[in-house]
Each structure stands twice: as C-alpha cells, then as structure tokens.
Amino acid sequence: MAASRYRRFLKLCEEWPVDKTKQGRDLGTYLRQRVAQAFREGENTQVAEPEACDQMYESLARLHANYYKHKYPRPRETSFSGLSVEEYKLILSSDTLAEIKDMNKGTWKKLQEKLAPKGPEEKHKAWARVLSRPHT
Secondary structure: OHHHHHHHHHHHHHHOOOOOOOOOOOHHHHHHHHHHHHOOOHHHOOOOOHHHHHHHHHHHHHHHOOHHHHHOOOOOOOOOOOOOHHHHHHHOOHHHHHHHHHHOOOHHHHHHHHHOOOOHHHHHHHHHHHHHOOOO
C-alpha cells in the first residue's frame, strides 16, 4: 500500500507546475521537497499514519484540480485592487520583491552598502589607506 501512495504523490508532483519566477517560494518545489523527505526509501517507505497521508494527498489533489474554483465560481475575475492575475504574478515574482526590498532601504543603508568594501582584501586596502594618511 505504501508503494501506491508513493506513486500517487509522484504523479501529483509531476503534474504540479513549478513557477520559475518564485525562486525559493514556489509551492510546486516545496511539495517535491516534502515528498522526497516523507518517502526517503521510495516505495519501501513505511507510512506511520496512512489516514493522514491519504488525507494530505486528497487535499493536494483537490487544490491541483481547482476543485474549489469550480465549486465556488467567482462572478467576475477581479480583485479588491482591480489588478489582473498577470499583474499579481509580476508583483509577486522574486525579482520584483527584491527591487521593492531595495527601495525600502534608507539612504544611509544604501550608502553603507555602496561604499563598504566587499571582500577581506578590499577591507585590508581600505584600512591601509586610512592608516597611511598624514594626520593633521
């Protein structure tokens, strides 16, 4: 029975899409990692709680099949902000979130990062320049 559970989860992982714009935050990637952890021995893995495992699979399968989207259809494809799905995908991409994070940094922090030496050799050179200046 564990072998059939493993195969069902593998099939679900194969079908679940991976969003390349959400590096490190993608549900498909997370799902694959969790299945690999849970079934370390592949088909030979002994499932400690088979009912919970089956319930988890059924829940994920319903999400993947858009069960609730079809069960509770929306009258219009809008959101409270009026943005489209494509606009939300762009906003929530890792690149855009990194840009927003940079925008939220203060001016002092940006200057520190810009002027700070990057590696140990640059730190050594910076200290050498400071110490070699004539004191007035």
